Amino acid sequence: MKENQTRIFEKIITRTIQFSGYSSILFVLLILFFLLSEGTPALFDVPLSQLFSERWYPIEDYYGILPLILGSLVVTLGASLVAVPFGILTAVFIAEIAPKWLQEIMKPLVELLAGLPSVVLGFLGILVVSPFLRDTLNLPTGLTALTGSLLLGGIAIPTIVSISEDALNNVPESYRHGSLALGLTRWQTIWGVTVPAAKSGILMAVMLGVGRTIGETMTVMMVTGNAPVVPTTLQALFMPIRTMTATIASEMGEVATGSSHYHVLFFIGIVLFLFTLLVNVIASNISSRKLKRSERILS
Amino acid sequence: MQTVKKSNVLKQLRIEKLGFSVLTILSIATVIPIIAVVIYIIYLGAPAISWEFVSAMPSEGMRAGGIWPAIVGTFYLTIGTALFSVPLGIAAAIYLSEYAPMNKVTQSIRLAIINLAGIPSVVYGLFGLGLFVIFLNFGTSILSASLTLSIMTLPVIISTTEEALRAVPQSFRVVSVSLGATKWQTIWRLVLPQAIPGILTGVVLGLERAAGETAPILFTGAAFFLPRLPNSPLDATMALPYHLFVISTQVPGMPIQIQYGTVLVLLVFVLIMNIIVTMIRSRARAKRQW
Numbered sequence: 001m002k003e004n005q006t007r008i009f010e011k012i013i014t015r016t017i018q019f020s021g022y023s024s025i026l027f028v029l030l031i032l033f034f035l036l037s038e039g040t041p042a043l044f045d046v047p048l049s050q051l052f053s054e055r056w057y058p059i060e061d062y063y064g065i066l067p068l069i070l071g072s073l074v075v076t077l078g079a080s081l082v083a084v085p086f087g088i089l090t091a092v093f094i095a096e097i098a099p100k101w102l103q104e105i106m107k108p109l110v111e112l113l114a115g116l117p118s119v120v121l122g123f124l125g126i127l128v129v130s131p132f133l134r135d136t137l138n139l140p141t142g143l144t145a146l147t148g149s150l151l152l153g154g155i156a157i158p159t160i161v162s163i164s165e166d167a168l169n170n171v172p173e174s175y176r177h178g179s180l181a182l183g184l185t186r187w188q189t190i191w192g193v194t195v196p197a198a199k200s201g202i203l204m205a206v207m208l209g210v211g212r213t214i215g216e217t218m219t220v221m222m223v224t225g226n227a228p229v230v231p232t233t234l235q236a237l238f239m240p241i242r243t244m245t246a247t248i249a250s251e252m253g254e255v256a257t258g259s260s261h262y263h264v265l266f267f268i269g270i271v272l273f274l275f276t277l278l279v280n281v282i283a284s285n286i287s288s289r290k291l292k293r294s295e296r297i298l299s
Numbered sequence: 300m301q302t303v304k305k306s307n308v309l310k311q312l313r314i315e316k317l318g319f320s321v322l323t324i325l326s327i328a329t330v331i332p333i334i335a336v337v338i339y340i341i342y343l344g345a346p347a348i349s350w351e352f353v354s355a356m357p358s359e360g361m362r363a364g365g366i367w368p369a370i371v372g373t374f375y376l377t378i379g380t381a382l383f384s385v386p387l388g389i390a391a392a393i394y395l396s397e398y399a400p401m402n403k404v405t406q407s408i409r410l411a412i413i414n415l416a417g418i419p420s421v422v423y424g425l426f427g428l429g430l431f432v433i434f435l436n437f438g439t440s441i442l443s444a445s446l447t448l449s450i451m452t453l454p455v456i457i458s459t460t461e462e463a464l465r466a467v468p469q470s471f472r473v474v475s476v477s478l479g480a481t482k483w484q485t486i487w488r489l490v491l492p493q494a495i496p497g498i499l500t501g502v503v504l505g506l507e508r509a510a511g512e513t514a515p516i517l518f519t520g521a522a523f524f525l526p527r528l529p530n531s532p533l534d535a536t537m538a539l540p541y542h543l544f545v546i547s548t549q550v551p552g553m554p555i556q557i558q559y560g561t562v563l564v565l566l567v568f569v570l571i572m573n574i575i576v577t578m579i580r581s582r583a584r585a586k587r588q589w
Contacts, residue, residue: 006481013483014398020387021394022404024411024457027450031418034429086329093326097319108577109330112337115504115569117511119540123547123562124336127555157329183308187315208417215419217514218540222548245421245514252425252518257433269425273418280417284410 035273039266046260051267056228056242058251063264065244067228069271071145072243074231075220078149079156079213084206086153087160091202094161095168096190114158122222125151130223137238143225145241151219156209163208167201168194200286207283211276214245221246244268337566344563347556353564361524361550366561368528372441372536373510373568375529376520379445380452380509385502387449388456392498395457396464397486416454420514423451427519442532444520448509455505463497464490496583500576507572511565513540523549539565 042051046063053064094106129150130142171194179189195202225240228247248265255261355365391408399405427447437443467490475485491498513521522535523545529536543561546553 010481010483017390017394017398020390021399021408023387023391024408024415024453027453028411028414030430031422031426031450034426034434035422038425038429086325089322090326090329093322097322098326106326106330108573109333111576112569112573113333115507115511115573116336117513117540117543117565117569119511119513119543119547120340120562120565123543123558124339126547127558128339154332185311185315187318188311211417215417215421217419217421218544222544245419248421248425249514249517252428266425266429269422272422276417276419276422277414280413284413 032273035266035270039263039268039270042260042263042267045263051264054230056247058261058264061260063260065264065268065271067230068242068244068247068268070231071224071228071241072214072245072272072275074145074236074241075148075152075224075243076210076213078145078237079152080206080210082150082153083156083160083209083213087157087205087209088164088202090157091161091164091168091205092190092195095165096186096194110158110161113154114162118155118216118218119222121151121154122219125219125223139238141225141240143223143240144238145224145231146237148220148224148241148243149237151223152213152216155216155219156213159212160205160209163205164198164202167198167205170201171197204283204286207279207286211279211283214275214279215272217245217249221249226250244272248272337570340559340562340566344559344561344566347560348563352557352560356526357524361546362552362554362557366539366542366557366564368525369537369539369542369561370564371528373539375441375536376445376448376516376538377506377510379441379532380448381502381506383446383449384452384456384505384509388453388501388505389460389498391453392457392460392464393486393491396461397482397490412454412457415450416458418451420451420512421517423447423515424517424519426450427515432519438533439518439520439522439535440533441520441529441536444516444536444538445532447515447519448512451512451515452505452509455508456501459501459504460494460498463494463501466497467493496579499579503572503576503579507569511540511569513538513544516541539568 042063051063052066053062054066055062055064056067090106090110094103098106125147126143130144130147132142133139133144133147134142175193175197176189179193180186184192220243224242224246226242226246227240228242229236229239231237231239231241248268251261252265255265352365353370354367356367358364395405395408399408424447427443431437431443431446432439437446471489471493472485475489476482480488516538520535520538521541522537525535525537539561543558543565546561547558
């Protein structure tokens with residue numbers, strides 16, 4: 001009798017757990033469904049040629065999302081230029097060079113940066129970074145693409161550092177020993193052996209860092225000035241700009257449900273979703289390639 | 300011959316020394332701003348902190364008084380998020396680590412989790428607006444916002460929990476099952492307790508992120524200003540990060556003191572969460588028997 005009860009209980013639990021496991025697929029499908037059902041009507045409301053034009057001015061029914069897409073790309077590119085070198089070099093330093101005590105200080109600091117809410121970085125951007133840039137570079141306003149890039153760099157750095165560091169730590173100790181035994185210096189070992197061996201992990205770290213940057217909302221909304229202009233020259237870096245994320249965040253609160261503007265904002269959500277999907281697919285391809293290579297080495 | 304080699308070695312050692320110095324300087328330059336930010340916020344925020352500031356309602360259009368409703372709101376949202384995401388996340392991780400077969404479906408689940416982790420927070424906001432606020436008619440409420448934040452937090456909880464479960468040696472499970480325990484008994488009595496420190500770390504990190512988010516709650520549950528505390532899950536609420544956004548960009552003539560004070564409260568919250576994580580980790584490392 002009791003055994004029977006245990007068996008039924010076991011069965012219920014197993015089913016519940018299985019369903020929870022499948023729930024992630026359900027959520028992705030739900031997200032996709034709601035983005036598509038609210039976003040695709042934009043294609044009927046607004047002619048395609050206008051949707052990808054250069055003028056975003058919703059009050060007069062101009063829904064050109066080109067400046068927003070380019071704005072996101074400019075800020076992301078700028079942030080990568082900051083975060084990729086600093087992130088990778090810091091990871092190499094923590095994993096390969098720093099003495100134990102310094103590691104114990106640096107790792108929690110990087111984690112702290114990862115935990116800081118993006119509004120806090122935006123706040124510091126408004127009060128510290130933007131006045132500083134305005135005064136030193138003699139700009140009309142400090143709320144520029146550059147300001148956004150610098151702060152977003154700070155958001156991408158923890159991701160890049162921690163994943164690259166993991167990749168470096170996963171390189172077998174025997175690789176380093178072999179290299180050192182052949183008479184190479186530690187410096188040569190790092191760049192000739194360890195970093196190449198961890199290359200795919202580091203690439204993945206960069207992709208995931210970039211992914212976070214494209215999707216970041218509050219910081220860019222607070223510090224980039226939000227002017228929807230098409231960036232054409234390098235000069236654009238020192239001017240206000242507007243990203244896709246900031247547009248959704250600042251305008252969704254004021255639109256009427258079901259209006260063209262509402263549908264276009266959801267459509268921008270679809271574009272954003274596709275961008276991050278692309279980045280993630282590349283990142284997971286890198287990691288599965290790594291798996292295959294290590295399998296080959298082990299066999 | 301010998302001398303050429305020797306000078307070569309010396310050259311390499313000089314390069315090494317130079318390289319190490321450059322890397323040290325660059326890495327320290329990366330973390331110094333973090334320390335500077337912490338000191339800066341504490342220095343400028345501390346004078347604003349008083350019992351009144353953390354326990355009173357805002358007054359005079361938020362230009363005076365305290366931030367109590369924002370603190371309470373963030374507390375409610377965090378609890379709400381935990382209620383949904385912690386059980387679901389842990390169950391999903393148990394499935395992936397203990398039950399899931401190696402097949403296409405499991406691969407799709409993993410792909411879905413990676414995907415969820417990459418979706419921008421503002422897109423979660425759109426999704427929450429579409430599903431919870433409008434379709435399910437929960438309105439802009441604590442419930443809608445918590446559900447939105449839960450789904451966003453899931454991937455963090457699932458992946459850290461799965462890692463913690465996998466770290467428990469396989470032999471534990473084999474012995475337990477061979478003694479006649481069922482699979483669930485083994486998981487519940489043996490595997491889960493061993494994995495608790497790792498699971499807690501994931502939960503705290505996930506909730507820390509959820510509590511600091513603004514974009515997902517913008518159109519699902521955050522209120523600009525409320526004259527009273529929310530009294531049901533279907534009420535909208537103020538929240539600390541959103542409040543900071545509002546007072547630093549939307550309210551003209553906002554006293555700078557209050558802004559810095561609010562940032563400090565947020566920072567203290569993040570610091571406490573980080574310290575909890577560090578403590579769990581080091582205690583677990585000291586106690587581990589395998």
